Amino acid sequence: AQKVTQAQTEISVVEKEDVTLDCVYETRDTTYYLFWYKQPPSGELVFLIRRNSFDEQNEISGRYSWNFQKSTSSFNFTITASQVVDSAVYFCALRRAQGGNEKLTFGTGTRLTIIP
Amino acid sequence: GAGVSQTPSNKVTEKGKYVELRCDPISGHTALYWYRQSLGQGPEFLIYFQGTGAADDSGLPNDRFFAVRPEGSVSTLKIQRTERGDSAVYLCASSLQGGSPLHFGNGTRLTVT
Numbered sequence: 051a052q053k054v055t056q057a058q059t060e061i062s063v064v065e066k067e068d069v070t071l072d073c074v075y076e077t078r079d080t081t082y083y084l085f086w087y088k089q090p091p092s093g094e095l096v097f098l099i100r101r102n103s104f105d106e107q108n109e110i111s112g113r114y115s116w117n118f119q120k121s122t123s124s125f126n127f128t129i130t131a132s133q134v135v136d137s138a139v140y141f142c143a144l145r146r147a148q149g150g151n152e153k154l155t156f157g158t159g160t161r162l163t164i165i166p
Numbered sequence: 167g168a169g170v171s172q173t174p175s176n177k178v179t180e181k182g183k184y185v186e187l188r189c190d191p192i193s194g195h196t197a198l199y200w201y202r203q204s205l206g207q208g209p210e211f212l213i214y215f216q217g218t219g220a221a222d223d224s225g226l227p228n229d230r231f232f233a234v235r236p237e238g239s240v241s242t243l244k245i246q247r248t249e250r251g252d253s254a255v256y257l258c259a260s261s262l263q264g265g266s267p268l269h270f271g272n273g274t275r276l277t278v279t
Contacts, residue, residue: 093273143208152197152222153214153222159206
């Protein structure tokens with residue numbers, strides 16, 4: 051069985067502070083994909099990143115960065131110099147890499163509030 | 167270009183009634199997915215289509231739920247004999263092909279009274 055745990059239910063930080071959202075996953079598969087999605091108040095889930103389990107390199111995209119640690123089964127997401135527009139619910143998700151297994155298993159999400 | 171479109175955006179129905187929820191995927195996307203999101207929870211997988219066929223319907227909670235995609239584009243999620251526990255936001259997503267990142271619609275908020 052696959053499971054994604056986002057222990058932080060809600061986080062509030064003051065604008066311009068850095069913030070890290072934690073994600074821990076469980077899977078018996080040796081190959082898999084990890085994802086982060088953003089859900090703003092409008093409700094639409096916005097894709098942020100996909101990471102293959104073979105690739106443990108950290109990734110940076112502007113103010114966003116992701117730290118994948120296979121040894122601890124974690125895929126944490128950091129926002130640097132946070133902005134009010136970053137306020138949203140963020141979901142971490144897991145998918146098997148085997149062909150035909152398209153099901154995404156989501157965590158329960160972390161509600162991030164950036165205080166101006 | 168246009169994203170994934172879901173209609174209606176809100177649906178209120180009485181317990182026991184039948185409802186249909188519609189999803190228009192991004193043009194050219196062969197894969198289509200339905201998820202259900204309850205308040206304070208992450209989306210839960212319902213069903214996945216590759217083309218016209220349901221490749222994985224393991225997430226459908228029971229036989230009151232059914233989905234079709236007859237021409238490989240628009241999909242309809244059908245719920246019979248609705249129950250109050252069916253109240254949730256139903257999300258549709260599409261992708262260029264299986265394995266590609268999913269693009270989600272804004273969802274249909276279903277309320278069963």
